[in-house]
Amino acid sequence: MIGGSAVVARTLCRVEQRDQRSGILLVLAAGALWGTVGPAQVLAGSAVDPAALGGARILTGGLVLAAAVLVTYPGSLRGLGARRWPALLAASAATATFQAAFLMSVATTGAAAATAVTFGVAPVATGLAERVALGAALSRRWAAGTICAVLGCAVLVVPANGVQVDVVGIALGALAGGCFGVYTVAAKRLIGHGTAMPAAVAATLLVGGAVLAPWTLAALPELTTPRMLALVLWLGPVTAAAAYWFFVTGLRRVSAATAGTLSLVEPLVAAALAVLVLGERPSAPVTAGAVLLLGGLVVVS
Numbered sequence: 001m002i003g004g005s006a007v008v009a010r011t012l013c014r015v016e017q018r019d020q021r022s023g024i025l026l027v028l029a030a031g032a033l034w035g036t037v038g039p040a041q042v043l044a045g046s047a048v049d050p051a052a053l054g055g056a057r058i059l060t061g062g063l064v065l066a067a068a069v070l071v072t073y074p075g076s077l078r079g080l081g082a083r084r085w086p087a088l089l090a091a092s093a094a095t096a097t098f099q100a101a102f103l104m105s106v107a108t109t110g111a112a113a114a115t116a117v118t119f120g121v122a123p124v125a126t127g128l129a130e131r132v133a134l135g136a137a138l139s140r141r142w143a144a145g146t147i148c149a150v151l152g153c154a155v156l157v158v159p160a161n162g163v164q165v166d167v168v169g170i171a172l173g174a175l176a177g178g179c180f181g182v183y184t185v186a187a188k189r190l191i192g193h194g195t196a197m198p199a200a201v202a203a204t205l206l207v208g209g210a211v212l213a214p215w216t217l218a219a220l221p222e223l224t225t226p227r228m229l230a231l232v233l234w235l236g237p238v239t240a241a242a243a244y245w246f247f248v249t250g251l252r253r254v255s256a257a258t259a260g261t262l263s264l265v266e267p268l269v270a271a272a273l274a275v276l277v278l279g280e281r282p283s284a285p286v287t288a289g290a291v292l293l294l295g296g297l298v299v300v301s
Contacts, residue, residue: 023253030247035269038111044231052219054099055212061240062205076196091186095208102176109169115270121177126260
């Protein structure tokens with residue numbers, strides 16, 4: 001009898017480990033897709049107002065995801081009742097603010113620095129928000145990995161070759177990182193309430209897009225050029241709809257704090273694209289920061 005219980009316990013443990021590994025991979029996939037946002041914006045040579053571009057991104061992504069939900073889970077949208085609206089509204093506000101702040105940071109400081117600052121702040125904000133809102137304990141592994149990764153982000157934004165970092169852009173990146181933490185914990189609360197997350201993500205993207213709609217509508221002439229349409233079609237369906245779906249699916253299997261730290265793969269991807277696609281040449285601080293970032297990811301995952 002005891003031997004049978006031990007077998008069951010080992011089996012459950014293996015299943016839990018597989019779930020956690022799949023959750024880690026999904027969060028990393030979401031972060032990798034998000035890492036393309038800044039470089040894509042720079043590559044497209046976008047002169048569109050960042051708030052307008054952010055609104056177009058999440059509104060397009062929300063429409064694509066809502067259509068997918070209506071086809072695959074038609075009854076799930078009706079499950080977003082009053083009990084879930086506080087967390088949904090918090091996630092929507094964080095999403096809208098994040099889009100404007102992050103893309104404005106990219107426009108003023110560049111893709112690599114903006115992404116590094118945003119996702120250097122994100123794990124700290126996520127861990128603290130989870131502690132305050134959900135009462136979750138922060139593990140030593142999370143603390144060690146996050147410290148290592150945040151130090152990496154700090155090194156990434158050290159001025160090099162006489163180039164000074166834009167203070168306003170850095171502040172906007174930090175604001176975006178705080179919003180990422182709020183979104184992650186709000187999503188974790190929705191998961192705890194048994195919410196159908198594809199429907200919830202579609203709702204938060206659409207509500208966030210509605211908040212930014214005045215800027216998006218004002219920029220429609222610029223957004224309808226071929227280059228900008230291609231950019232929006234990448235940012236919306238891929239880096240918003242697909243990436244957010246990956247993220248919240250993975251969030252079911254890992255803690256919010258762990259997901260926040262794993263999202264640090266984003267500045268790593270952004271830095272790699274800056275070198276390989278945009279032709280930037282990394283300085284010694286950038287290389288050291290990337291190594292520290294990677295080390296933090298390894299510790300957490």
